Amino acid sequence: MKLYIPDCFDLASTLESGQAHRWKYENGWYWGVIYGDLIKIRQSKSGLEIFSSLGDLEKLKSLIHCYFRMDDDLDEIYEIIRKDDYISGAIDRHYGLRILRQEPWECLCAFICSATSSIVRIHKNMESISDAFGKSLVLDGHRRSTFPTPEQISASGEDKLRELGLGFRAKYLHCASIAIAEGSLDLGELRNLDYWDAKIELMKLSGIGPKIADCVLIFSLDKLEAFPIDRWVSRALEKFYFDDGAPNYQDTVEWAHDYFGCYAGYAQQYLFHDQRLGGLHVNGVRHRK
């Protein structure tokens, strides 16, 4: 299937800016599982080419539109957040990077796994969880698994998650799966709350602090003012905006709202990605810090 897309879209930087954790790049194609469907996707001059394991193309078309937030008017967003030369440079270097609208439960799990971990390990954790509990899918000889439901995970227990290599995060993930399976938390409902109220609800879960809550809110629950502050963003803020060190987490988020406005989260994603890439590669050579 071929899909027309807005001019302002870059598949690679969108999928490789650390928001989503189950995409694999191979020979020009990105492979991933969304909405219980294994798909492969690539970008060409004319649009997106997509192949699906289920083959319901009309449905897939609207899901892709939703997942990549094609309705976001990036040029308008850029205009609002382009407040200075630093953010402006980051925007220009990663033009077309979109925030994703991921499935909330999978997104929550991924960021529970992210605590003091590394990207590689998060990806492995997510694959192990899927392979252990999910449903098998096949496309062009590639086999992947769906991400399991809260019920599938809660039925199994913390020990199993530890065996899968989650470490101390196993308890947090297991608790979250129970909370959602038994209905004491409805992630989808959080879309109806405002940013701060939704954040409070998420942080009632053990193991979910302000940073992970912000990631779930921005990457899956439509709160584009969420402003996750991790090491990388913190580094960018101290380098460009706070000579004497950034204030505490919440005050910094409020500062971001005042400074960048309602799309502060988009600003965060560009700062994050730019900082991470800049730190990883200087003159094409990988180095630390």
Added chain:
DNA sequence: CCACGGCCTGATTC
């Protein structure tokens, strides 16, 4: 309110 140690374990660094 802030500072600190501990938590699991695998990847990366030295």
Added chain:
DNA sequence: AGAATCAGGCCGT
């Protein structure tokens, strides 16, 4: 090679 250090936080004290 083998040992240390670090990695997209959070919790309890």
